[in-house]
Amino acid sequence: xxxxxxxTQNVYRIYEGAAGxxxxxxxxxxTVPRGEFLAIMGPSGSGKSTLMNILGCLDRPTTGTxxxxxxxxxxxxxxxxxxxxxxxxxxxxQSFNLLPRASVMRNVxxxxxxxxxxxxxxxxxxxxxxxxxxxPEEYWDHGSNELSGGQVQRVAIARALVADPPLxxxxxxTGNLDTATGEMVMRTFLRLKARDKTxxxxxxxxxxxxxxxxxxxxxxxRLLTAEEERAFVERTARGARAAAGASDKDAASAxxxxxxxxxxxxxxxxxxxxx
Amino acid sequence: xxxRDLLAETxxxxxxxxxxxxxxxxxIVIGISAVIAMTALIDGVKYAMVAQLGLNQSRLVxxxxxxxxxxxxxxxxxxxxxxxxxxxxxxGTAGTSSSVSTxxxxxxxxxxxxxxxxxxxxxxxxxxxxxxxxxxxxxxSALVAVVSQGLANKLWGQDADSVVGKxxxxxxxxxxxxxxxxDANGYTTGNExxxxxxxxxxxxxxxxxxxxxxxxxxxxxxxxxxxERTKSYLVSYYHxxxxxADGYVYIQTMKSMIDQLDSTMGAFQLLMTxxxxxxxxxxxxxIMNMMLTNVxxxxxxxxxxxxxxxxxxxxxxxxxxxxxxxxxxxxxxxILFGYLGAWALATLGSGLITSGMGMQITPVVTPSTVLLASxxxxxxxxxxxxxxxxxxxxxxxxxxxxxQ
Numbered sequence: 070x071x072x073x074x075x076x077t078q079n080v081y082r083i084y085e086g087a088a089g090x091x092x093x094x095x096x097x098x099x100t101v102p103r104g105e106f107l108a109i110m111g112p113s114g115s116g117k118s119t120l121m122n123i124l125g126c127l128d129r130p131t132t133g134t135x136x137x138x139x140x141x142x143x144x145x146x147x148x149x150x151x152x153x154x155x156x157x158x159x160x161x162x163q164s165f166n167l168l169p170r171a172s173v174m175r176n177v178x179x180x181x182x183x184x185x186x187x188x189x190x191x192x193x194x195x196x197x198x199x200x201x202x203x204x205p206e207e208y209w210d211h212g213s214n215e216l217s218g219g220q221v222q223r224v225a226i227a228r229a230l231v232a233d234p235p236l237x238x239x240x241x242x243t244g245n246l247d248t249a250t251g252e253m254v255m256r257t258f259l260r261l262k263a264r265d266k267t268x269x270x271x272x273x274x275x276x277x278x279x280x281x282x283x284x285x286x287x288x289x290x291r292l293l294t295a296e297e298e299r300a301f302v303e304r305t306a307r308g309a310r311a312a313a314g315a316s317d318k319d320a321a322s323a324x325x326x327x328x329x330x331x332x333x334x335x336x337x338x339x340x341x342x343x344x
Numbered sequence: 345x346x347x348r349d350l351l352a353e354t355x356x357x358x359x360x361x362x363x364x365x366x367x368x369x370x371x372i373v374i375g376i377s378a379v380i381a382m383t384a385l386i387d388g389v390k391y392a393m394v395a396q397l398g399l400n401q402s403r404l405v406x407x408x409x410x411x412x413x414x415x416x417x418x419x420x421x422x423x424x425x426x427x428x429x430x431x432x433x434x435x436g437t438a439g440t441s442s443s444v445s446t447x448x449x450x451x452x453x454x455x456x457x458x459x460x461x462x463x464x465x466x467x468x469x470x471x472x473x474x475x476x477x478x479x480x481x482x483x484x485s486a487l488v489a490v491v492s493q494g495l496a497n498k499l500w501g502q503d504a505d506s507v508v509g510k511x512x513x514x515x516x517x518x519x520x521x522x523x524x525x526x527d528a529n530g531y532t533t534g535n536e537x538x539x540x541x542x543x544x545x546x547x548x549x550x551x552x553x554x555x556x557x558x559x560x561x562x563x564x565x566x567x568x569x570x571x572e573r574t575k576s577y578l579v580s581y582y583h584x585x586x587x588x589a590d591g592y593v594y595i596q597t598m599k600s601m602i603d604q605l606d607s608t609m610g611a612f613q614l615l616m617t618x619x620x621x622x623x624x625x626x627x628x629x630x631i632m633n634m635m636l637t638n639v640x641x642x643x644x645x646x647x648x649x650x651x652x653x654x655x656x657x658x659x660x661x662x663x664x665x666x667x668x669x670x671x672x673x674x675x676x677x678x679i680l681f682g683y684l685g686a687w688a689l690a691t692l693g694s695g696l697i698t699s700g701m702g703m704q705i706t707p708v709v710t711p712s713t714v715l716l717a718s719x720x721x722x723x724x725x726x727x728x729x730x731x732x733x734x735x736x737x738x739x740x741x742x743x744x745x746x747x748q
Contacts, residue, residue, distance in 0.1 A: 127651060127741045148655045155653020166648045166745070170360045182349045183653035232653075 072139040074236050074267040075101035075124060080133035082119050082290075093119040095290040096133070101269060103235070106262040108270045108281035116290040118240070121271045125158055125238045126150045138235060155184045159229025163241035165221045167213035167228075173199070174209050177227045184232050198227040202257055219250030226257055230266075237261065237268045243277055255280040275305065345658045354665045358673070361638070368634040369674030371627020372724065375620045376678025376717050377685055382616035383716075384686035384707035386609050392705045404466060405559040405571055407434070408594040411582035415553025418460075418542060428577055430570050432562050435462045436554035438545055444538055445513050446499050454495065456514065456538045458545025464490075464525075466560045474508040474523030482541040485548070489519040490539040496524050498536060514538070517548055567597040624720065627674065628728040635667050635732035646736050647744025659737040667729025668722055675721035682717075683709055 082094040093116045101107050111117040122128040123135060126142055129150075134143045142153055159180075167176045177195040186194065199209060202223040213221060222242060229237055239258070243251030258268050259280065270281055278284045286293040286301060293301060358365050409416055416424075421434045428434070439457045443450060463469075464476035472493055481488050489512060491499070496507045511518050519540060540549070561570055572595075579589045639646070646659060686707035 122742050125651070127745075148657075151650065151653050151655040154651060160651050162745070166644065168645060168648075170356060179649070180652040182345055182353075183649070183655070183658060188346065188348075228652075 071103060073100045073102045073136075074105075074138060075099060075269070076136040076139075077123075077130075078134045080120075080123060080130040080135060082116075082123060082128065083131045093290055094123070094130070097287075097290075097292055099285065099292065101267060103267055104262060104265045105283065106258060106268045106270070106281045108272060108278035108284040109287055110272060110275065110278045110284055111287035112273055115287045117271050117273075117287050119290075120287060121238060121240050121269075124269060125160060126153045151183070155180060155232060157234050157236060159226075159232065159234045159237045161222070161226050161229050161237065161239035161242045163244040165218075165225045165245070167221060167224060169212065169214045171213065172210050173204070173213060173216070173224050176213055176224055177231050180228060180232045186232065194231050194233070195227070198230040199224075201230055201261070202227045217250075218246050219253060222246060222250070222254055223257065226254070230261070235267055237266055239268065239270045241272055241274075242270065243272075243274075251277070345654070345661065350661060350665050353662055354669045357638070357666055358669060361634075364634060365670055365673070368630045369627065369670055369677070371623050371630045372671050372674030372721065373627075373677045373681060375622075375624035375627050376675045376721065377682035378616050378620035378623065379717055379720065380679050380682025380709065380713060381686040381689065381707075382613060382620070383713045384683060384709045385689055385705070386606075386613065387708035387710065387713075388686070388690055388705045389609070390605055391708055403561040403563070403565070403567075404598060405431075405561060405567060405574060406596040407557040407559055407574060407578070408555075408596075409557065409578050409582075410592045411578070411584060412588070412592065415555070416557060417553050418546075421554070421557065424578075424581070427581065428559070428574060430562060430565050430573065431559040433462050433466075434557055434559050435460045435466055436542065436557045437463060438542065438550070438552055438555050440550045440552075442514050442538075442549060444495070444499070446510070447513075449499050451495075451498060451536075454536055454538050456540065456545070456549060458542040458549070459539050460542050462560070463539075463558070466558045470526040472524045472526045473506065474521070476523055477539075477541050482543055485543040486541055487517055487519045487544065488522045488541065490523040490525060491521055492525045492535050492537045495536040495538060496521075512538075514540075514549060567599050571595045571597045571600065624724060627671075628724045631667050631670055631724065632728040632731060634670070635663060635729055636735070638666070639663065639732050639736040642736075643739060643744045643747040646739050647741045647747065650739070650741035651745060656737040659739075660733045663733035663736045664726065664729045667733070668725030671721040671725035672718065675717050678721075679709070679714060679717055683707060 077097055077099045080094055080097040081092060084091045084093055095116075097120060109117055109120060119128070123130055126137065126145075127150075129145075130143050134141055136142070137153065137157055140153075142150065145153065168179070171179075174192070174195055177198055178191050181191045181194065196209075199206075204220060204223045204227065208216060208220060213224060216224065222245075226237075226242075229239075237258070242254055242258075246254065255277065258270070262268055262282075268281075270277070272278055286298055288297075415438075416436065418436060421436055425431065425434050437457055437459050439455060441453045442456045443452045444454045444456075445451070459477070461477045461479050461482050464471075469476070474490070476490060477486075477488060480486070491507065491512075496504065499512060500507055500510065507521055507524050509521065511520050513519070525537075525539075546552070559570075559574065561567065575589075575593055575595045578584075578593045582592075584592055649659065649662075686709075690705040690707050
């Protein structure tokens with residue numbers, strides 16, 4: 070079997086705070102093969118953001134090992150982790166995180182400033198990435214604050230793609246988008262998967278997770294076992310039927326972030342881009 | 345991160361905060377203005393004085409020698425010239441004040457200078473009309489004279505067409521004018537001098553030795569060591585010892601005069617340095633404050649850059665360069681305002697001084713001054729930008745991305 074893109078073994082992440090030690094992750098073992106589209110689902114406080122930070126090499130496990138592309142990154146120095154991020158990883162954030170004063174083109178090129186890519190190649194790569202996310206050429210020299218939410222997220226995905234990393238990490242990428250734009254973003258991920266990219270998506274939303282090849286559930290810092298998962302799915306389904314009885318509208322708009330079940334704070338594209 | 349990318353990022357960051365950046369660099373602008381105005385004025389005064397003293401002949405060494413209290417004579421110079429090979433020639437002058445008349449006009453107390461033919465070469469004199477003395481005229485005590493333009497104006501009026509060929513009297517002798525000297529810098533105040541051949545002066549006007557000897561150094565000679573060598577040569581030539589050596593031989597070069605000038609400028613320089621120093625420190629603190637604000641405002645951007653692969657050093661460099669660039673912009677304005685300020689002060693100062701000394705001060709900004717100012721700016725940018733830049737580089741990317 071080929072080397073998996075992600076392989077974690079018994080990863081713990083314990084925070085030290087005034088209240089003592091808080092374990093955010095408690096023995097996560099997860100393997101993601103190349104070309105898989107994986108959704109990690111869990112409510113807020115489940116540890117999914119912590120897991121995302123560790124998978125994204127922004128944080129290190131307290132114990133346990135994390136192999137990215139077969140390389141153990143659990144104990145790398147800050148600078149080495151930065152190098153791993155610039156060559157192996159693409160991030161897509163819920164709040165987009167584009168630089169508002171810079172053009173679309175410059176935003177997409179940004180990761181290449183920190184990578185060994187030849188400066189003469191940058192523009193070409195950015196054009197490729199923007200084509201891959203279907204952003205019309207007329208927007209390329211616009212300021213990122215002149216775009217709609219869906220366009221902004223496509224720019225952000227283009228930025229994640231520009232260094233051609235094998236792994237894309239998306240943290241609630243549709244959290245600030247309406248249903249139609251959210252779907253468009255998910256379709257973009259499917260296309261990338263078809264091009265042998267590995268995509269890991271973090272969400273609290275079952276409808277979004279349904280786009281993925283596989284979904285793992287995280288609760289209290291642990292991945293659910295197959296049985297726990299089956300029980301959980303049944304419970305959710307019952308809840309959904311009850312909700313559908315109460316209000317058809319709510320159930321139908323499960324992807325819509327403005328729904329009452331959405332725990333994530335909502336920032337409009339304008340505020341979010343006020344970085 | 346490449347330098348060009350860094351510069352582009354810096355430029356766009358400063359442009360995004362134009363108004364705040366401009367206000368912040370005010371302290372730097374004032375400080376650098378003070379530095380520039382100070383050095384420009386001091387250099388200007390220096391040049392003006394050098395021009396005023398007629399010492400733009402940088403090869404001139406002034407020798408005052410009274411071995412055992414007696415002045416040197418012309419014949420001594422010819423002897424000394426043989427031993428002092430560092431000089432192209434030595435030339436001596438003797439002077440006194442005398443009454444000069446043309447028949448219509450009589451002037452008392454005109455400084456009358458007995459000079460040799462080479463005196464005008466040594467001084468780099470320019471003739472408005474006519475010529476200097478020939479060697480023969482000096483050797484044969486000819487009754488010829490050179491007048492300064494100021495004296496010519498007084499004797500024959502400003503409108504006189506030609507002065508060469510006219511005659512004037514000193515005592516019972518009639519001299520024929522052979523040349524008119526341009527006044528230094530075109531100023532006429534207090535510049536009424538009559539020149540006659542040295543031998544004529546000594547035989548007919550005042551019989552005394554040489555007041556002043558000028559040595560005209562060979563091209564490329566180092567004036568400092570030349571001064572030392574000249575002194576020790578004279579000391580041993582006249583067998584002077586101890587106090588006599590210092591009392592009877594005094595050597596001055598243009599360089600030593602400028603050094604003297606520098607020390608008299610010291611007080612002014614100290615004051616301006618204090619002003620500059622204080623405003624530069626205040627300016628630096630302003631820069632630091634702005635950079636800290638910048639870092640706080642851009643925490644999420646820093647988090648993003650780190651997530652995208654920026655290393656600590658990339659972030660440090662980005663913010664350091666930003667503060668250095670701010671300071672340099674301040675420096676550019678400072679150099680500009682400093683130069684303008686120096687002009688204003690010079691115009692004001694010249695007005696006050698001219699009446700007494702006939703001096704025009706032109707501020708001088710040299711490349712080394714500009715380099716110094718730029719160096720100071722870079723230094724301030726680095727020193728006061730380091731703290732904020734370090735803070736930015738040490739931010740935890742996870743925390744920074746979550747920052748609202």
